[in-house]
Amino acid sequence: MQKINRNGRDGECQTRSSTCEHQALDAGDEMNQREASVLKEQARRQVEGGPRTMAAAHNLEMEEDVNLNRDREMKEMLEEEKMREYRAGKDPFKPKKVQRIVSKWMLPEPMRRTYLERANCLPPPVFIISISIAELAVFIYYAVWKPQEQWITLDTGILESPFIYSPEKREEAWRFISYMLVHAGVQHILGNLVMQLVLGIPLEMVHKGLRVGLVYLAGVIAGSLASSIFDPLKSLVGASGGVYALMGGYFMNVLVNFREMIPAFGIIRLLIIVLIIVSDMGFALYRRFFVPANGSPVSFAAHIAGGFAGMSIGYTVFSCFDKALLKDPRFWIAIAAYLACVLFAVFFNIFLSPAN
Numbered sequence: 001m002q003k004i005n006r007n008g009r010d011g012e013c014q015t016r017s018s019t020c021e022h023q024a025l026d027a028g029d030e031m032n033q034r035e036a037s038v039l040k041e042q043a044r045r046q047v048e049g050g051p052r053t054m055a056a057a058h059n060l061e062m063e064e065d066v067n068l069n070r071d072r073e074m075k076e077m078l079e080e081e082k083m084r085e086y087r088a089g090k091d092p093f094k095p096k097k098v099q100r101i102v103s104k105w106m107l108p109e110p111m112r113r114t115y116l117e118r119a120n121c122l123p124p125p126v127f128i129i130s131i132s133i134a135e136l137a138v139f140i141y142y143a144v145w146k147p148q149e150q151w152i153t154l155d156t157g158i159l160e161s162p163f164i165y166s167p168e169k170r171e172e173a174w175r176f177i178s179y180m181l182v183h184a185g186v187q188h189i190l191g192n193l194v195m196q197l198v199l200g201i202p203l204e205m206v207h208k209g210l211r212v213g214l215v216y217l218a219g220v221i222a223g224s225l226a227s228s229i230f231d232p233l234k235s236l237v238g239a240s241g242g243v244y245a246l247m248g249g250y251f252m253n254v255l256v257n258f259r260e261m262i263p264a265f266g267i268i269r270l271l272i273i274v275l276i277i278v279s280d281m282g283f284a285l286y287r288r289f290f291v292p293a294n295g296s297p298v299s300f301a302a303h304i305a306g307g308f309a310g311m312s313i314g315y316t317v318f319s320c321f322d323k324a325l326l327k328d329p330r331f332w333i334a335i336a337a338y339l340a341c342v343l344f345a346v347f348f349n350i351f352l353s354p355a356n
Contacts, residue, residue: 127209128200131180131216132193135239138163138181139189158182158237165224165236167355176224177217180239184287191280192239199246207318211325212246215314218338219245222309223302225345230301232355240284244306247273249314256319277307313338 142158158164162172165179183189196216204212223241227234251273284300312334320328349355 123209125201125204125209125212127213127216128196128204131239131242132197135181135183135189136193139183142182143186158184159235165227167228167233167235167353170228170349170353170355176228177220179224179236180220180242182237183239184237187283188238188287191283192243195276195280196239196243196246199243199250203246203250203318211317215245215249215310215317216242218313219243219248219306219309220302221342222305222338225342225349226305227301228349228353228355229345232353234288236302238302240280240300241302241306241309244277244303245310245314247277248307248310249318250310252311252315253318256315309338 142161159166161182163175163178163182165175169175183192200212200216219241220239221241222245224236227236251270254269254273281300281303284303288300313331316328316330316334317325320331325331
């Protein structure tokens with residue numbers, strides 16, 4: 001009986017052990033399956049995300065290489081420029097004295113640093129110098145090769161010039177611009193030359209010839225058209241329209257940015273501009289209303305019209321130093337207003353002018 005019981009117990013133990021072994025094997029299989037599924041999921045994610053990760057890493061490496069190359073090129077360019085300036089005997093870290101003076105006189109504080117970084121004399125102030133030489137050459141031609149007394153007033157030689165604006169010859173359209181080349185006496189041309197050289201050269205060093213030429217010619221055309229409307233029976237000579245356009249643009253720039261400029265410079269500039277305007281307008285009024293009996297009166301409307309053109313177009317152009325001019329809406333508004341006035345003046349001259 002004992003043997004039988006012992007054998008039965010041994011059989012039960014074997015059965016239990018085999019059951020435990022099977023359970024352990026099943027549990028191991030389940031764990032292996034879970035681990036395998038996890039590994040498969042990770043592998044799938046790596047396969048799917050691998051190209052993206054590799055592409056992102058490749059793009060990052062490319063950007064780093066581009067930035068490094070760009071920095072290296074900038075450093076090389078700066079070093080080359082410093083070496084050229086050093087060989088030329090210049091201090092590469094110190095702005096030129098002329099440029100510093102020009103920036104103080106012509107620009108408000110926030111724009112000076114940008115100007116000093118970009119400032120150069122290339123191209124030089126060609127427009128103002130060229131137009132001044134042309135005006136002086138025409139004056140010398142009429143005063144020397146065709147001698148005449150013209151200290152204050154005009155003479156018949158100039159009145160017969162193909163350059164002068166004459167109401168009777170308005171169909172010759174070039175006269176609306178070419179009148180700027182002819183002047184009524186030594187005082188007239190000296191005043192205009194001094195003003196446009198003193199003011200125009202610094203402006204052209206800052207804003208370059210295209211912008212300064214645009215403002216100057218806008219004042220010249222505005223002057224002749226205004227004279228044909230408000231003083232339609234009088235002739236017109238002189239570059240005062242262009243000069244006053246430069247003065248008007250500069251005056252508005254100083255006035256608007258007065259707080260950002262050095263106070264002493266701002267006050268001095270305003271006083272100088274006012275003094276020049278008062279003296280020149282007085283001389284223009286004298287030529288118009290108190291001319292001697294043997295002379296011919298000359299219109300002064302170009303001064304006022306040129307000043308208004310400068311305060312609109314000139315101010316917009318000269319205040320866009322560090323911005324693209326064509327992207328400034330103020331520029332297009334000023335151009336639209338200017339063209340509207342030009343169209344009205346053309347209509348007036350064709351249909352309504354007393355000179356007809």
